[in-house]
Amino acid sequence: MFDMAETLERLQNDRQFLATVLLTMFFLAIFPAYFAMGGSGGDGSMSAVADYKVEGELEYIELDNATEYIFDGETLELSFTTEVLDDASSKNIVGVEVSMSYGEDEEANGASCAGPLQGQSAADTISATTTHNSYNGSGDGQNSGGSGAHSVEVIWQNVSLLGTTVSGLSKGEIIDQLDSKGAGEGEYLIEIGVTAEAGNTNSPIACQRSDDGEEVTYSVKLIVLDLDNVTIATELETETGEEA
Ligand SMILES: [Ca+2]
Ligand SMILES: [Ca+2]
Structure with missing residues (x-):
């Protein structure tokens, strides 16, 4: 049985026991570091160029999701900082995605808006811009037919390498293309705007269509x-079970 009080007393009085404990602690600390070095360059494997199969999965961290009514000609501005995350500096943030979905709230009002006289709605345009430092992207979508959805993605690392076999690069160079090295930290600005259009009716005097804007449900994800x-491995390494 391990007796804490007895062990502490021995540590104070028995120098050889103390030395043994310290030596054990030293090796426990040093061995993982030694093996990590061996795996990541001690044998030169990081700089060897070969055909490497690169595999990995993107993950998403949602910063916000909400539904907001945006009036015609107006822009909803959202800003976020990665400081809200506990451990942003330990995460390899490679991009940001804003996804939006929307319906159509257009109305036909008047004395003779029944049936076919009310005409049809005209599509609204929902636009979004995402900015993070010098990285930015934008994209539009429309609610033709009564609903729509689109997303804007901005990615600053070469994640297209995932799921492919890469030739002509070393493992170190591949990791270099995937590692954001802190580029994802900081401020994010999202702008979502609506340009609303009202359609025509078949009875322009007795029935009018109106459209004030659109309700947009959005989600912002890192x-x-x-x-x-x-994993970055040659076919041979994959067969023998070794991975980067
Ligand atoms: Ca409309
Ligand atoms: Ca609308």
Whole structure:
């Protein structure tokens, strides 16, 4: 049985026991570091160029989701900082995604708006811009037919390498293309705007259509690639079970 009080007393009085404990602690600390070095360059494997199969999964961290009514010609501005995350600096943030969905709230009002006289709605345009430092992207969508959805993605690392076999690069160079090295930290600005259009009726005097804007449901997500779960291996390494 392990007796804490007895062990502490021995540590104070028995120098050889103390030395043994310290030596054990030293090796427990040093061995993982030694093996990590061996795996990541001690044998030169990081700089060897070969055909490497690169595999990894993107993960998403949602910063916000909400539904807001945006009036015609107006822009909803959202800003976020990665400081709200506990451990942003330990995450490899490679991009940001804003996804939006929307319906159509257009109304036909008047004395003779029944049936076919009310005409048809005209599509609204929902536009979004995402900015993070010098990285930005934008995209439009429309609610033709009564609903729509679109998303805007901005990605600053070469995640297209995932799921492919890469030739002409070393493992180190591949990791270099996937590692954001803190580029994902900081401020994010999202702008979502609506340009509303009202359609025509078949009875313009007795029935009018109106459209004030649109209700947009949005979700803002950081795109994260955990490098610890990325494997970079030649076919031979994959067969023998060894991974980067
Ligand atoms: Ca409309
Ligand atoms: Ca509308």
